[in-house]
Amino acid sequence: MEGEGAQSEDYVLIRSKDQLTAFNAARKNVLEGKAQIANRTTVNVFKLLTDIGVPSHFVTGVSGSEFIAKHCEMIPIEWVARRIATGSFLKRNPGVPQGYRFDEPKIETFFKDDANDDPQYSDEQILCSNFEFNGVKIGKTEINLMKRMTSVIFKVLERCWGKHCCSLVDMKVEYGVTTKGEIVLADVIDNDSWRVWPLGNRGLQLDKQFYRDMKEVTPEGLQQLTSNYEKVMEITAKFSTPSSCRALIIMGSPSDQAHCDKIASSCRSLGIKPIIRVSSAHKTTHETLNIVAEYDDDETPTVVIAVAGRSNGLGPVIAGNFTLPVINCPPLTEDNMTSDVWSSLRMPSGLGCSTVIGADEAALCAAKVSFPATEIEE
Known part of the structure; x- marks a missing residue:
């Protein structure tokens, strides 16, 4: 995914790529068609969130692999919401069993630093970093806002996935500050952003974890991965179906x-x-x-x-x-x-x-x- 300057300094063009990476880019592959699939998934999700009033940088989709967004200074923190304990959470919290379910989404924050494997950050570490973007200082109020938004976004998407008999296990989001000083949901939300288990079965996972779990990347494996990504795109297209209530x-x-x-x-x-x-x-x-x-x-x-x-x-x-x-x-x-x-x-x-x-x-x-x-x- 890359950003390009548009006609106004207030907007950018976000373009997805066919490239697929894992383990901090130690594993790389080209997945034909991924750019369009990922972009359409992102557009589907952002349209839904826009409809319900979640402030985001999304403006409109413009092509198969591109969308226009408000220009933001990105806050270098990944916000992770978890409903089910799995993956790295288990390694960082020994004693918590696989599949432990959190009553409320468990919110964690990680500083975006590939060289140090994106270390986990506490609220205090974020505060002491003295972040300031487009004139907005990231203090307690801003942290609580993003924490609340992350929980709401997760719950909304969890309900949407549930209607299609899938469990949203966890997901990550990022935020930015617009040129007008507004904190908004930014970056992308595609099939690399979450874990999705049909029928709550990890063995049926539709997300990028399927790629990470490959002992060896094969053409057959990539074909199955493409099929999974297409299915996610098709399901998310139904998320913004107008209500008939x-x-x-x-x-x-x-x-x-x-x-x-x-x-x-x-x-x-x-x-x-x-x-x-x-x-x-x-x-x-x-x-x-x-x-x-x-x-x-x-x-x-x-x-x-x-x-x-x-x-x-x-x-x-x-x-x-x-x-x-x-x-x-x-x-x-x-x-x-x-x-x-x-x-x-x-x-x-x-x-x-x-x-x-x-x-x-x-x-x-x-x-x-x-x-x-x-x-x-x-």
């Missing part, structure tokens, strides 16, 4: 339109398709039930957000007649908060509908209900 936002009165618009906007930012309808459960009960029935007869995950103040009959009526999850989000103000909220809190038994105050919180609650297998992170 939706939120049916029903307001009891047109006067609540502004509140519903805020909920809808927040839903969109979380990847949920909002649908806004108007119907009063008190005055047009049959119509209300018919509206909900329209969205209750298919397989699209749906959450109902009921927007009604004063005497809230909307949420309870819907919850009592459908199995769809219902969230009450009354349009409260300082003037009516203490009087109107109770109709959304004191519900008959057996309904199971919840009440959330605030448009953003209602959308976030809907996201957590809609995406039970997805990490929702701030």
